[in-house]
Amino acid sequence: MKKFLLQVERNCISGALVLLPLLVFFVLLEKVWKFFQNYGEKFAHFLRLDLFLGKYATDIAGGMILLVLIYLSGFLMRLALLRRFTNWVDDKLMIFLPGYEKNKKEAEEKLNKRKKKPSTDVPILLKNGEFWQPAHLIEEDANGNAVIFVPTAPAKDQGQILIVKSTDFKKLSETTLGSLDASIKSLGKGILSFK
Template sequence: MKNFLLRVQKNCISGIILLLPLVVFFMILEKVWGFFRKYGDKFAHLLHIDKVLGTIGSDIIGGIFLILLIYFSGYLMQFSFLKKIADWIDDKLMFFLPGYEKNKKLAEEKLIKKVKKPSTNSPVLLKFDTYWQPAYLIEENTEGNAVVFVPTAPAKDQGQIYIVSTADIKRLPDTTLGNFDASVKTLGKGILSFK
């Protein structure tokens, strides 16, 4: 009986964790849609579209308003002042909402469908005092200097950039970027086998 109650409790908690973001999303969607539908209703009444199409006319006009707002917001983002305001809001949201940055990047990738450029970075190990740290070799010059990016695990696209001597770099020519990225995401698992 105790196992059954624990299983019920676990399933209920899992259900809440699954449904809570969905409920919040649909509540926000309902508020936004209600706002645009209200003005769509007024505009449809003004143009007598509601007499022709009925209540669906206000939905159509509200949808058109929403699409136009999204389009013109994207157009306004080309102005640097508004971009700075949007970046400031993003910074505040990243601070107050955990996971916002990760979800924003995922949404941007899905919406924009970015074509991933082939990366010229090569995986290396960078010597710090008595230990080696995984890094990406970004570029090097003929004077023996190199630019490396040391990721902050598990995020492979966040970290620090260093200019170091090429003598402090151990190249990993047999290691693919995919394997290296996977190792960084799993906090270093598998790095000892890289060559």
């Protein structure tokens, strides 16, 4: 019975830690949307959009104001003073909102994936004693040295950076980085078929 109660207590605490950041996020989102709806209603009435769009004019105009504000904020972020201020706000939010840092990193990763940056990484297998380990080849020099990144499963973006000889690994020329990363995330499933 004691084990069951401890498990219930752990589950309740874990659930609260998951739900609290989500609740705060949705409350903030609701407040921000109400703010823009208020100005959207005035803007829609000023442009007479409410005559032919009806009750949806408020939402459409508020959304347009929000998008224009986000777009203009992108230009303002180039100013060093504003960048320092937003970094300060981020630091404070990380202290007072549990899970903010993790959610921010996930959002940044998703945005970076959309930008589709060209990658110079090459999937490889690193010789490590008697076994081979999946890794990314970052760069090579003319002296036969190479910088590689060895991810720690299941996180594809955490691991070790090593400098090795070019003879200590083999390139997987028929394998993409995406399939290597997916295999690392699934704890090695599918690596045996890589070439």
